[in-house]
Amino acid sequence: MxxxxxxxxxxxxxxxxxxxxxxxxxxxxxxxxxxxxxxxxxxxxxxxxxxxxxxxxxxxxxxxxLGLKPPVAEPRIVRTRETSKQATVINMLKRAEGSTIDQICEATGWQPHTVRGAMAGALKKKLGLDIQSTKESGSDRVYKIST
Structure with missing residues (x-):
């Protein structure tokens, strides 16, 4: 044409x-x-x-x-098992200080109910991880994977 x-x-x-x-x-x-x-x-x-x-x-x-330049496609981030959101959550829970629901939400973009569901289902039931939670007066609940 x-x-x-x-x-x-x-x-x-x-x-x-x-x-x-x-x-x-x-x-x-x-x-x-x-x-x-x-x-x-x-x-x-x-x-x-x-x-x-x-x-x-x-x-x-x-x-x-139309005399226009086509947009350049941005490269996609390839997710691997090491860079998955589940791996991010596990790494956060393995830290000495553990992690709060809010911190995990910020890192993954998930809603709080999704984080709690992932911990109860994928991490505890499917992977068998022992996740402990503690709550000190005046602070948020902290979750950790006990080793």
């Missing part, structure tokens, strides 16, 4: 990039039924959008057709 977009194609791509982070969710009201399907088919066949399952997104070529 030449760099020449139809006004309808331009409107669809521009809206997707300006309003929905590159997801094609909007079509002009004048575009109905078969005409809408033809425009989508044309954009896909020219590589300007990609359609995966029910999600339609603007491609690198779609950005370039």
């Amino acid at each position: 030449s760099n020449k977009l139809t006004p309808t194609q331009h409107a669809i791509l521009s809206h997707a990039l300006a309003q929905t982070q590159g997801k094609v969710l909007w079509f002009p009201n004048t575009l109905k039924g078969g005409a809408k399907a033809k425009v989508i088919e044309s954009l896909v066949s020219h590589g300007l959008i990609s359609q995966k399952k029910r999600e339609i997104a603007v491609t690198k070529a779609g950005y370039e057709a």
